[in-house]
Amino acid sequence: MQLRREFFARSVHEVAPELIGATLLYDGVGGVIVEVEAYDQDDPASHAFRGMTPTTVSMFGPAGHAYVYRSYGIHWCLNLVCASEGRAEAALVRALAPTHGLDAMRARRGLDRERSLCSGPGKLCQALGITRTSDGMALDRPPFRLIARESEPEIAIGTRIGITRAIERPWRYGYAGSPFLSRPFRSLPGWG
DNA sequence: CAGTGGATGCTCT
DNA sequence: GAGCATCCACTGT
Numbered sequence: 001m002q003l004r005r006e007f008f009a010r011s012v013h014e015v016a017p018e019l020i021g022a023t024l025l026y027d028g029v030g031g032v033i034v035e036v037e038a039y040d041q042d043d044p045a046s047h048a049f050r051g052m053t054p055t056t057v058s059m060f061g062p063a064g065h066a067y068v069y070r071s072y073g074i075h076w077c078l079n080l081v082c083a084s085e086g087r088a089e090a091a092l093v094r095a096l097a098p099t100h101g102l103d104a105m106r107a108r109r110g111l112d113r114e115r116s117l118c119s120g121p122g123k124l125c126q127a128l129g130i131t132r133t134s135d136g137m138a139l140d141r142p143p144f145r146l147i148a149r150e151s152e153p154e155i156a157i158g159t160r161i162g163i164t165r166a167i168e169r170p171w172r173y174g175y176a177g178s179p180f181l182s183r184p185f186r187s188l189p190g191w192g
Numbered sequence: 193c194a195g196t197g198g199a200t201g202c203t204c205t
Numbered sequence: 206g207a208g209c210a211t212c213c214a215c216t217g218t
Contacts (some may be wrong), residue, residue, distance in 0.1 A: 037210070043208070053203075072202030072211050079210090092210060122211050124216095162210055 001147040003139070005064030012038045012082040012089035012108060017173045019080065019091055021149030025153075026128040029101030030111055032120060034175035035094040035182055037160045039079070044165035048088030058136040060088045068125070068135040075122030076131050080146075094161070094172075096120045097180040104129075109134065115151075120182040156185035 003022060006017060016038040023028045025034035039046035040096060047056045047069065059067040059081060067079040067090050079090035096118035098105055105117045118124035125131070139146050154176040161165060174185050 025212085037211075047210075050204085055203075069210080070201065072209065073202065075211050077201095077210065094210085120211070160210075 001148040003148050005062070005138075006078060006141060007148075008063040008082045008139070010063075010082060012040055012091055013171070015080075015082045015093060016091045016171070017155050018149075019093075019172055020155055021148075021151070021153045023099065023145075023147040024093065024096060025100055025145040026130055026134070027101075027143040029104045029128050030145075031096035031099040031180075032175070032178075034097050034178040036080075037092045037094060038089070038171040038173075040083075040089045043053050043169070045086070045160065045163040045167075045169075046090075046175060048090075051100075052088075056088070059090050063182050064137060064139050065129075066134050066137045068130060068132060071122060076125040077121040078125055078130050078134070092121060093124065094186070095119050095174075095178075095180055095182045096124050096127075097175070097178060099126070112169050115179055119180050123182075158185045 014174050019033050019036050022033050034111050041048050043049055052060050063082050065081045067081050068076055071077045078093045083089040098117045099136050109117055109127050117127050129142045156174040156176040157170050158172045160171055160172045174181055
């Protein structure tokens with residue numbers, strides 16, 4: 001079942017945990033989403049916090065599209081834009097369990113262990129071939145494909161990684177027990 | 193394993 | 206000029 005635009009036209013705080021277990025493909029390459037983080041407009045850690053700039057336009061909508069940004073001058077990171085136009089909310093995809101196109105991923109990443117192919121936001125964009133040209137693309141049309149999960153996994157919750165502001169907000173969601181996370185969640189699901 | 197530092201490009205002050 | 210929603214290689218236990 002394809003995830004349609006309506007799925008994303010809600011609060012990122014509802015959408016983000018529901019993305020865990022969905023399958024993300026780009027040109028047929030990808031896997032199961034096992035880790036995401038939520039960012040909203042009133043969030044000092046969000047790119048949208050200071051208002052729209054030329055590089056953050058796609059984060060301001062419409063929902064159901066990609067927001068891709070360059071990180072630390074080197075990496076690309078993929079967000080799935082949520083909420084409705086005018087509001088800027090997005091889920092950062094931080095890790096996948098690789099299922100489709102393993103050879104293509106290994107070729108792009110170099111000879112890498114399966115566990116390391118997509119275990120980080122920069123890694124998965126490299127593995128899937130996502131760059132600035134993917135920014136603003138609709139998520140329900142090629143080359144993107146998003147398939148809804150068929151059952152609800154156990155969700156781990158924790159604090160977000162790599163930020164310096166609003167570090168206490170528990171807006172990181174993971175597939176509990178997955179070996180493909182960018183970093184483990186702390187002990188029991190519920191806090192991190 | 194844990195901790196550190198460099199690469200690198202763009203935005204904002 | 207500072208600061209990043211990162212990753213990797215390298216060090217030291």
